[in-house]
Amino acid sequence: SKTKAVKSAFKMSLLANSMQEMKRVLKPLGAQVSQPKIHQKYKYGNSDTNFFDKIVPILMGFFVFFFVFLISGMALLNERTSGTLNRLLATPVKRSEIVFGYMLSYGVLAILQTLLVVLFTVWMLKVEVVGSIFYVILINFVLALVALAFGILMSTFAKSEFQMMQFIPLIIVPQIFFSGIIPLDTMAKGVQAISYVLPLKYAGDALSGIVMSGDGFIKILPEIGILLLFLVILTILNIQGLKKYRKV
Incomplete structure (x- = not known):
């Protein structure tokens, strides 16, 4: 700073x-x-290490979050506007089963997308990882699940693809400023408080610690726990959100 x-x-x-x-x-x-x-x-890198090397772990998490959020939100929105979701809701299937079904199917795609982003960043961009690459994948996978649940939730409020796109500059992009690219200690206290309710902040802290300091599982466990808490809360909200379309 x-x-x-x-x-x-x-x-x-x-x-x-x-x-x-x-x-x-x-x-x-x-x-x-x-x-x-x-x-x-040097604790990390060498004399040629620059600011880009510092923000790469954070950008890695951001792109995972961004793409999974966008794909999951758009997919569910298309199913709702095309009438597929309404036909599904006309069956005896429970709301929780619908939500878990969507999260399971899109979760597989989230895993593949996470692996693609992480492996491309580490090997193609030649990013030095002091810690374990497995923990980098783990954090990004949990973050992808949070983005998946978040995208499904936001799609329940959107009536069109255009409205869904409006959530990106309102909800997704601002998170990058609280993820560690800009040091939080340079911000006002009130502004710093916003970061504690944003999942990308915890993912950014964990990824930076793994990549630059070699943090182990115990060190990143609090961030994993908070991300899982986000996942549980968003999943519950998704189940409740389907009440707009059917009560069972």
């Missing part, structure tokens, strides 16, 4: 001034003062 950068620059300035003062004092004594050698050891 800017505060840390200022502190670091201030410390380096004090160190430089101290060295100059020491040289001035020791010069009359004929003592030789050598400039200290600074060795840098």
Whole structure:
């Protein structure tokens, strides 16, 4: 952040001034003062690592969330507008069975899409992963399920594909600003509070920790738990949302 950068620059300035003062004092004594050698050891990456490398884990989660949300929402909306959902609701099938059926079928596609995004990012873009690639896939898969449930829920409020598209700039895109690309400690307290109700924030924290710090399962367990809580809440809301079309 800017505060840390200022502190670091201030410390380096004090160190430089101290060295100059020491040289001035020791010069009359004929003592030789050598400039200290600074060795840098990188916790992640190397001297060529840039800002893009830092945000890649967050963007990985964002694209998984975005595509799964869009595909699941559009698919269910098309089934509703075409009358397929109404015919399904005319059968004795329970609302919960309908929701779980959609999540199971589209969940398979979410898995494939998650694998495609993660493997492309890691191998094609040559992203260094300090931790386990399995945990990266796990977090993205749980996030994809959350996006799936979220997309189904939003489709119940949309009457057309155009309205569904309007949810993207209103709900999806703003999440990227609270996912860690912009440091939260630079935001106002009230704005920071918004991030705690957004799933992408927790996924971004977990992915950044795995990729850049090598966090293990225990370290990312709180984020996984919160994402699963999002999934449960959204699934319950989806079941209740079908009451608009049929009461069983």
